[in-house]
Amino acid sequence: MQFQKITLLFFILIATNTYAQSLPKDTVYLVDGTFIAGEILNPGSENSIQVKNIDGAIIYIKNQRIEKLIIDPNRPISNPKAQDEKINPINHSKKAANSDATYRNRLIAINMFLGVPVGVFGSSSANKSGAGGANSGFGTELNYLKKIDPNLYWSLNFKYLRYRFNTIILVPSVIEQANQFPLSFSKAYWESLSFGGGLNWFYPINDDFKVSLGASIHLQSMKIPAIDVLLNGGIGTFEEQRGVGISPNFTASMIFKERFFFKFDFSTAKISFFSTSASGQVTFVQQIRALGFGLGVFLPKMRSNN
16 A cells, blocks of 8 residues: 555656646746746747747737746747647637737828928018018828838828918018008918828837838929008009929828827928019019928828727
């Protein structure tokens, strides 16, 4: 009887040792302080790793949740695809992990923005300091984006902006032509309408924030409406003027929750203006430079859950 007990204990020790040796020796430590033990099937993956636990189930863990990995250096790395198909051909955890999917093939972005003239935008020979004849104004922009690479989009851009006209720069001209100081000016605005295309590149920072860089080129049309001047005993008029030019545009955006974004852009152009009056046709070239600060939204959000 004593011999049987010793024999039974011997076999229990052997079985326990064999089972312990068969246990996975890899450990995944998470940023929340917990850990998962098992066999890591694909260390070094860019998006998520797969861990097979002692029950044979495969667990998918996003890289953002991982603090560090401890891997047994004495074993070969298994093929995760083969393991997944063999053990769990219908893997619900894999389906759940793919819920963050990829960027959509098509996006629409809408934003409102503040345009701030810089340099000599709107200046004349009488006033070449600061922003000259253009003051800050508001506008709206609509972008249609189509994916051509995992993080790269081709875009069509439509933008409308109205800058306030600083009529102070017209005072020297009025005094020279009418020999009077103007009493007042009618309200007038530089109106800009542009259409073009370009490229937008997206880069994820973490789960909540992404950055985007873009470059595009636009055909830009601008208009200065007729401006009435009230004089002592009469009214004078500056004729309406229209112009066109090519405008390169550069943007940088910070995207939150794959839907809302703050956008900064810089545009520059040389617009050729012309007007026709009783005295003939007048033409001049105006340097247009402006900064834009906008808030917008993607419709729908950037990533698909399908």
